[in-house]
Amino acid sequence: MLVDSHCHLNFPDFKEDLDGVISRARQAGVGIMQTICTEMSEFDEVHGIAQCYEGIYCSVGVHPNDSGTQEIAKAEELIAKTSSAKVIGIGETGLDYHYETSDRAIQKVSFLEHIKAARVTGLPLIVHTRDADEDTVQILTEEMGKGAFKGLIHCFTSSKYLAEKALELGFYISLSGIISFKSAQAIRDAIVDAPLDRLLVETDAPYLAPVPHRGKRNEPSFVVHTNKMLADIKGISEEACAKATTENFFRLFDKVPYPAEGVAA
Ligand SMILES: [Zn+2]
Numbered sequence: 001m002l003v004d005s006h007c008h009l010n011f012p013d014f015k016e017d018l019d020g021v022i023s024r025a026r027q028a029g030v031g032i033m034q035t036i037c038t039e040m041s042e043f044d045e046v047h048g049i050a051q052c053y054e055g056i057y058c059s060v061g062v063h064p065n066d067s068g069t070q071e072i073a074k075a076e077e078l079i080a081k082t083s084s085a086k087v088i089g090i091g092e093t094g095l096d097y098h099y100e101t102s103d104r105a106i107q108k109v110s111f112l113e114h115i116k117a118a119r120v121t122g123l124p125l126i127v128h129t130r131d132a133d134e135d136t137v138q139i140l141t142e143e144m145g146k147g148a149f150k151g152l153i154h155c156f157t158s159s160k161y162l163a164e165k166a167l168e169l170g171f172y173i174s175l176s177g178i179i180s181f182k183s184a185q186a187i188r189d190a191i192v193d194a195p196l197d198r199l200l201v202e203t204d205a206p207y208l209a210p211v212p213h214r215g216k217r218n219e220p221s222f223v224v225h226t227n228k229m230l231a232d233i234k235g236i237s238e239e240a241c242a243k244a245t246t247e248n249f250f251r252l253f254d255k256v257p258y259p260a261e262g263v264a265a
């Protein structure tokens with residue numbers, strides 16, 4: 001069994017064939033998918049998809065690139081949405097200095113509201129960080145000192161420095177199809193020593209399709225390729241890697257009921 005810990009099933013790319021996308025994922029062994037919220041206005045749609053399908057869960061949050069286009073969502077608003085059994089994470093939030101479509105100061109305020117919500121609810125914080133390693137580490141470290149919370153760095157593309165700091169803080173690291181790109185040796189190097197019991201896999205679909213689908217629309221079934229790549233990096237079997245990343249998902253996102261039959265390798 002595999003888990004796609006981060007995808008965007010409500011995006012227009014999937015409007016025509018969502019049922020097909022989900023059944024292909026199941027056929028590929030992807031038992032759980034988390035569809036991620038990027039704007040408060042999107043929440044009902046994202047949550048609606050999670051409500052419709054068994055094994056699909058969702059998050060609540062505002063992407064850093066969208067945080068400047070609307071009023072900043074307060075922790076209380078985020079927390080209120082978590083009363084649903086299908087809402088299992090807070091995010092995606094964080095800092096994106098690559099596109100900088102939102103002012104850095106606004107991104108930080110939004111990030112802090114999400115951290116507050118993660119602390120209060122006990123749900124994992126789903127962190128997106130791009131070209132912002134120093135500030136991300138600084139905020140997570142400072143905030144952890146004020147009261148513990150848990151979380152992950154999603155679609156990891158950062159330095160070994162960020163990986164080590166995140167792991168020190170008890171965070172998990174989620175890897176996307178990017179680890180299969182030829183150009184991504186630095187990312188493979190950054191995570192090769194990361195403990196296997198702290199790694200997850202994701203697609204971030206519809207973006208970032210792994211090799212051999214690179215350049216096409218991504219979908220949750222393709223997480224198989226990312227898992228295989230991670231297995232190669234760690235020098236273990238695909239089955240062992242699937243079992244580990246799936247167990248890690250259930251440990252971190254512990255609002256999701258652990259399957260009665262366990263997690264088969
Ligand atoms: Zn992201």
Ligand SMILES: [Zn+2]
Pocket residue numbers: 006007008036092204
């Ligand atoms: Zn995303």
